[in-house]
Amino acid sequence: PHLKREIERPPKRMRHVNYKRGAELVDAARVAMLTRERDLEQIAYAYPGDAWILEDEDGLCFVALGKVPERRFVLEATYVYLVVKNGVPVGYLQGSGLGGWAEINYNIFPPWRGRDAAALYARSLAVIHAFQHVSTFIVDPYQLGADNEEAIESGAWWFYYKLGFRPRNREARALAFREQERVTKRASYRSSPSILRTLALSPMVLQLHDKPPFPYGGVGPVGLHASRRLSERGGGLRNEGLARTSEEAAALLGGKRDAREGLRGHERDAFTEWSAIVLSLPGVSHWSPAQRRGLLDVIKARGGRTERAYVEALERAPWVVDALAALAKGKRPVS
Numbered sequence: 001p002h003l004k005r006e007i008e009r010p011p012k013r014m015r016h017v018n019y020k021r022g023a024e025l026v027d028a029a030r031v032a033m034l035t036r037e038r039d040l041e042q043i044a045y046a047y048p049g050d051a052w053i054l055e056d057e058d059g060l061c062f063v064a065l066g067k068v069p070e071r072r073f074v075l076e077a078t079y080v081y082l083v084v085k086n087g088v089p090v091g092y093l094q095g096s097g098l099g100g101w102a103e104i105n106y107n108i109f110p111p112w113r114g115r116d117a118a119a120l121y122a123r124s125l126a127v128i129h130a131f132q133h134v135s136t137f138i139v140d141p142y143q144l145g146a147d148n149e150e151a152i153e154s155g156a157w158w159f160y161y162k163l164g165f166r167p168r169n170r171e172a173r174a175l176a177f178r179e180q181e182r183v184t185k186r187a188s189y190r191s192s193p194s195i196l197r198t199l200a201l202s203p204m205v206l207q208l209h210d211k212p213p214f215p216y217g218g219v220g221p222v223g224l225h226a227s228r229r230l231s232e233r234g235g236g237l238r239n240e241g242l243a244r245t246s247e248e249a250a251a252l253l254g255g256k257r258d259a260r261e262g263l264r265g266h267e268r269d270a271f272t273e274w275s276a277i278v279l280s281l282p283g284v285s286h287w288s289p290a291q292r293r294g295l296l297d298v299i300k301a302r303g304g305r306t307e308r309a310y311v312e313a314l315e316r317a318p319w320v321v322d323a324l325a326a327l328a329k330g331k332r333p334v335s
Contacts, residue, residue, distance in 0.1 A: 001118055001119050001122040001163075003122050003125070003163045003164050003206065004164065004206075004208055006122035006123065006125070006126055007122065007125045007126045007129045007208060008126075008129070008208075009126055010126060010129075010130040011054045011055060011056045011062070011123075011126065011127050011130060012055050012056060012057060013053075013054070013055040014052060014053075014054045014055075014130070014131060015052065015053055015054075015055075016051070016052050016306070017051050017052065017053060019048050019049050020048075021051070022047075022048030022049060022050070022051030023048040025048075025051045025053075025063050025065065025082075026043075026046045026047075026048050026051065026065060028063070028082070028089070029043050029046060029063060029065060029080070029082045029089075029092075030043055030044075030046075032082060032089040032092070033092070036109060038107075040080060040092070040094070041067075041071075042065065042067055042078060042079075042080035042094055043065065043080055043092075045067050045068050045071045046065040046066070046067060046068075046080070047065070047066050047067055047068040047069070049305050049306070050065065050066030050067075050305060050306040050307060050308075051063065051064070051065055051066075052064040052065075052131070052308075054081075054127050054130075054131060056123055056126075056127070059085055059086040059087075060083075060084070060085055060120070060123060061084050062081040062082065062083060062084065062124070062127050063081065063082040063084060064079045064080075064081050064127075064131060065079065065080050065081075065082070066078070066079055066306055066307040066308070067307070069266035069269075069270075069303055069304075070266065070269070072302070072307065073096070073219075074273050074274065074277075074302075075098050075219050075222065075277075075324070076096050076097055076098050076219060077096070077097070077098065077132060077307045077308075077310055077311045077314075078094065078095070078096035078307065079094070079095055079096075079128075079131070079132060079307060079308075080092060080093070080094045081093050081094070081095075081124065081127060081128075083108070083120060083124065085112070085120075089109070090108060090109055090111075090112040090120070091106070091107050091108035091109050091112065091120065092106075092107055093105060093106040093107070093124045093128075095128040095132050095134060097132070097134060097138075097216075098214050098218075098219065098314075098321075098324075099212050099213050099214025099314065099321045099324070099325065100133065100134060100135050100136055100212030100213060100214065101134065101135075101136035101137075101138060101212040101214070101216050102128060102132060102134040102136075102137065102138065103138045103139075103140050104125070104128065104137050104138065104139055104143075105140070105143055106121060106124060106139075106143065108120060108121075113154070117159070118159070118162075118163060121163065122163075125137055125206075129208075131308065132308070132311055133311055133315055135207070135208040135209050135212065136205065136206070136207045136208070136211070136212045136216070137165075137205070137206045137207075138203050138204070138205050138216055139160050139165060139203060139204045139205075140203055141200050141201055141202065141203060143156065144156055144157045144160065144199070144200035144203075144204060145157055145196050145197055145199075145200035146197070146200045146201055148200075151200070152193050152196050152197060152200070155190075155191075155196070156200075157191075157196050157199050157200055157204075158191070160204050161176065161204070163206070164206055165204035165205060165206045166204060166205060166206075167199065167202040167203070167204055167205075168202055168203050168204070168205055169201070169202030169203075171202075172198075172199055172201065172202035175195070175198060175199060176199060179191050179195065179199075203216075213318070213321050213322055213325050214321050214324055214325045214328065215325060215328050215329060218324070218325065218328025218329070219328070221327065221328045221329075221330065222277060222280075222324060222327050222328050225276075225277070225280040225327055226276035226277045226280055227276070228280075229241070229245055229276040229279050229280055230242065230245060230276050233245055233248075233276075241276070242272050242273075242275065242276070245275040245276040245278075245279055246260070246271065246272045246275040248275070248279055249271070249274070249275035249278040249279055250271075250275075252278065252279070252284065252285065252292070253278065253292045253293075253295060253296050255289065255292075259271070259296055263300065263303075265303070266303035266304070267299075267300050267303035267304065268303070269303055270299050270300070270302040270303030271299050271300075271303070273302075274299045274302065277324075277327075278295065278299075280327055281295075281320075281323040281324070281327060282323060282326050282327060283323065284323065287319075291317075291319055294313075294316065294317035294319070294320060295317065295320050297313050297316070297317065298310070298313045298314055298317050298320050300313075301313035
């Protein structure tokens with residue numbers, strides 16, 4: 001398939017299902033994995049209240065499952081998708097990322113591997129593009145064959161390369177070019193397992209548009225800034241640090257009132273987890289009241305019923321993503 005053209009073509013229908021139907025879909029996903037001796041945390045901790053059916057074409061649909069709120073990542077939004085063809089689970093994929101990019105894990109169950117695998121993958125990326133607003137797709141080294149002999153045996157690296165993915169690492173790109181030249185000169189040539197393992201050490205990327213505002217790999221630096229804030233406030237005691245950063249963030253975002261008023265359960269937990277990040281954002285103390293309300297909406301959505309609400313809240317508040325990106329790129333927070 002022409003991958004980029006396929007990705008721009010959205011699925012026919014996306015609908016959120018009720019909790020009862022969601023529980024049935026979670027059970028179906030777990031059965032599909034367990035009977036194939038596979039385990040994935042996103043399915044083990046799938047939340048029936050965050051289950052969606054994404055209908056495509058030719059008998060193809062995707063069951064999107066978010067994670068229970070207490071197991072979600074603080075920054076990244078993550079969904080796993082059970083791939084269903086004519087009512088039968090044929091594989092799964094997962095998208096996890098922030099600000100326009102996502103790491104993509106993809107697996108088609110052995111009986112359905114073959115010439116349809118690329119077409120299924122194209123429609124899978126179209127679903128993630130439409131559902132999670134992703135335009136930069138990243139395949140991590142494990143998917144390509146790093147410590148994964150199944151991927152080496154299946155030639156996974158060339159599967160992605162032929163679809164348009166390219167290595168992020170300069171040396172890997174040079175090696176790929178040399179391998180491509182060998183194939184051009186001799187059609188029967190195949191990359192050796194050792195070369196595939198070397199190629200697999202670098203992630204591969206497919207980019208539809210410009211670079212995403214939040215850099216791939218930037219979650220770690222943001223976490224280091226937040227940890228520094230917690231250390232300053234708590235003296236090495238995390239709970240003490242969180243209590244103090246939560247108080248400061250509530251005053252900063254609430255103005256004359258406590259920004260935590262009205263927050264309950266997972267929303268309040270999300271506010272506590274985000275509080276050290278809030279205090280680290282460059283220039284946040286100079287934001288307008290509307291910008292601060294937008295940031296508070298993002299945090300509330302992080303603890304809301306669905307991960308997609310969080311994705312949508314970030315889409316409505318691009319200044320939050322920009323501030324997180326500045327932090328990830330090394331800009332020091334304003335004290």
